[in-house]
Amino acid sequence: MSPSYLLAVLPPPELAERIQNFRSTHNLKDAAAVPHITVKARSGLSPEALDWQDALRGVVGQHSPFMLEIGGPRLFRNGTALYLEARSPEAVRLHLALLDALKPAKFFGYEGAALKLHLSLALARRGVELPELLTAAQAEFADLEREPLVFTAHTLTPMRKPGPGGFYAPLEEWSLLGRSPAGATPQ
Template identity: 65%
Template sequence: MAASFLLAVLPPPELATRLQAFRAAHHLQDAAAVPHLTVKARSGLSPGLEWQQTLRAVVARHAPLPATLGGPRLFGNGTALYVQARSPAAVALHVALLDALRERQDRVRFFGYEGPGLTLHLSLALQRRGVALPDVLRAAQTEFADLEGHPLGFTADAVTLMHKPGPGGFYAPLESWPLLAGAQVAGAQAGRPARPPAPQ
């Protein structure tokens, strides 16, 4: 598989540090190495980046995203261990991004889990040979018991474009796209109306 891209919200730095420390302690090495909450998976995001300007414009028009992160769970099909996430605003942005891609591509195909019923989540570990996710789940439930009782609330003011170079790699931040409030501030500081950045 060639290089791939996705759009995500990054969790608060303090939680990201805790998640990465947990992964290191349990020798977890997979594409979820940088904690992130996906708002648009790689489907429809071709390596040529011709969609970039369109989706940047969608992000720049969308308000910041309130979200909460809760306790760890395992998907029913056993493919991933994740931290629960809730954000109706992020789901709304996800749907807006899908709509924008449909408008510019006649036959774009999305993953079956994408759409209004998207289950937001922050992957902690992915299914891999030699990794017993049920065991890792039990350890995560102990480590992150505080999130189970008191979900962590935060508001994202940007969406991050993330890039994975190919098989065996992981998604890493490439650039940050400000949401509406951040775009307005950037525009005001520049002495001109806010607008989406030009594509790289």
């Protein structure tokens, strides 16, 4: 099977370290090994032709940095993942702009305006009991339930998974628009 790509926001280093420690303590090995919040999933990001990169890099370069809020642990209703809740209307707007830039537009059913942002802690796999892990995650990340972590995303990170059994690894960073062009007056 060929590699797959996605575009994500990486959490602040302190939170990423906490997540990696949690995963290590519970011996979790899956595609979410590098903590990330997917803003554009792999649909339409063909590994055979990487022409989508220029179009999406252009969209990212025209979008302002945005705030994200990371809350407590949850399980998806369908049982596919344990995650930290993530919220950001601006990230969803960027997601929609990225979908619009793909020609032809191809996307998964969970993409679009109802995108559920999340930061995966563990994916459902044989031998992994997500309901039990939820209890451990609720203890470990109780502070985020009480007071969510808020941070500003200044970059979007393309990530690549080499194939089945692999994990998504960062390739580079694409800067979000950070300031007005020289001589421009803010509106």
